[in-house]
Amino acid sequence: MQYVPNIIFVGLLIFGIGFFAKNVGKLKRNIFLGKDTDVSDNKPQRWKNMARIALGQTKMVVRPIAGFLHIVVYIGFVIINIEVLEIIIDGISGTHRIFAFLGPVYDFLIASFEILALLVIIAVVAFWVRRNVIKLKRFLKPEMEGWPKKDGNLILYIELVLMFLFLTMNATDFQLQQLGAAHYTQAGAFPVSGLLVPLFDGMQESSLILIERTAWWLHIAGILFFLNYLYYSKHLHILLAFPNTFYGKLTPKGQFPNSDIVTKEVKMMMDPDADPFAASAEDAPDPEKFGASDVQDLNWVQLLNAYTCTECGRCTSECPANQTGKKLSPRKIMMDTRDRLEEVGKNIDANKGEFKEDGKQLLGDYITNEELWACTSCNACVEACPVSIDPLSIIMDMRQYLVMEQSAAPSDLNNMMGNIENNGAPWPFNQMDRLNWSQES
Structure with a gap:
């Protein structure tokens, strides 16, 4: 009988870690539904970014109050969980x-x-007060209604419970040490839980052992629950912030990637010696979908971005379009991408590993054209993100789909692109007439 608790503990540990491993496998599968992309360049800089941004929390402290509070929770949770090993x-x-x-x-x-x-x-x-009493504006956006708000508060409650269980466990342990209870080794210093000891004065040893053991079991069970809850929560960034900052964009923020097919077309147009009919049918590239209309059209780093989103709202609070009342919220772009990716993943699970068309897509069913065209491509959201998420890359890929696949750009933009094609400039003037203004007196 003396080994029953040990057997139960091992079973709990195997179940908790096993369920976590299953979720990690599902997470990896969903992320790699995205297109392949080469992010193997400049690894020294990538390691440096990960150490500075994810581990060092350098972008968190741009907002000192929230940054300091987050660092306290981050360091506290990491260090306290060393105790989990014991x-x-x-x-x-x-x-x-x-x-x-x-x-x-x-x-x-x-x-x-x-x-x-x-x-x-x-x-x-303090975080709870900021969310529910002060009600900071960035936590009151439409995308934060319902589950996202509940999730944010639930995480805070879980953290509180785990910390109180830890202190209760130590306080009763300390009391049992003072009583000379068997099996309770004289060890440890208890500057905080020692203040709780008067709450347990006068209790019998058996009662103290019951409280200590209950707190001990609930503490480890709570940690395993929290570990598995991460997959369903915005706090998945605890695990993904490190790879996300490692694979973050290294090129200048204003530099956008070119389509290889479009680049070849442009080079051919600019080469006076090129024969546009020289390429044979066999040499022609396979038809390619321009841009993105669904999550499978995005690359896997963009999908990793979506899962890493902390829903902190710094991107949205810095977005000039959002500040002027437009529907665009970079945070919503990331949340919508993650929600659609989860929906696709469940579709695959339900159909034995194969995706069956469900009549939905990211564009239209989750993200509207109005949101996409409200973006000024200023990169404020990318600069503000504390974990190197790039909402703009998703917006630009979806815009490319609208323009090149559906010809669905706003009329003003269509006029501008027509002028560039016909006149070599955005203005509706013939190239020969461009300098006429200089002749005016």
């Missing part, structure tokens, strides 16, 4: 505080964990 070893082997042999080092670690846990609680409460 819990796992104790749970498997039946030991208690197996790292206690570290002595003063262990005392320092536990004290640090507790102080960080308190700071995380303070930061999480």
Whole structure:
């Protein structure tokens, strides 16, 4: 009977990690539904960007209050979860505080964990107030209604519960140590949970053990739940921020990629010696869909971007089109892309690994033409994103589809493109007449 808790713990661990691995496989499958793209260049710079942006959180502190609070939660959660290693070893082997042999080092670690846990609680409460009491404008946009708002608050509640369970576990453990209870090794320093000890004064040893064990089990179960909840939450960026910043765009923000087919056509037009009829049918490139109308037309880095979106709204709050009342919200572009990608993934799961046409697509069913044409292509959203997401690349690919596949550009833009084709300039003047203005007195 003494090994029953260990067996239950191992079973819980296998189930939690197994379910997480399954979700990771699904996530990887969905991301690689996108087109292949070469992001193997300049790896030293990519590693530097990942270390600076994802690990160093340099773009978070552009907004000091939110940035500082986020760093507290980030560091607190990462460091406190080092303690999970001890819990796992104790749970498997039946030991208690197996790292206690570290002595003063262990005392320092536990004290640090507790102080960080308190700071995380303070930061999480501040985040909750900002969302639900102060009601910052960027959290009140239409795309944040319903599940996105609930998800943001639910994450905060989960973090609070995990921190309180950690402190409760330590407070009762400390009390049991003082009582000389069997199996409770004298170890650790408890500057925060020690303040909770008076709450448990007068309790019998059996009651304290029940509370300590309950908090211990709920804490590790909560961590496994949180790990698996990430896939369904905006907090997936905890895992994806690192690869996303590594594969982020390295070229200047104003530089847009060229279509190889269009480039060849233009070069042929500009070459006076080129014979437009020289290419044989065998040498002609396969017909290619220009731009993107659905998630499968985007490249896999763009789909990784969609899953990495933190829904923080910094992109939308910086967007000049959104500030002037236009429907465009870069955050919504990323959320819509992720939602459509999830829908495609579920379609594949339901049809035994094959996608069956469902009569929907990203363009029209999720993102409207009005949103796309409201974009000024200023790159403010790209600059503002704390994890190197590029909403503009998706917007431009979808615009390309509208222009080159559907001829659905706004009339003013069609006029401009017609002028460029006919006159070599955006203006409706013949090339021979362009300098006539200089002759006017």
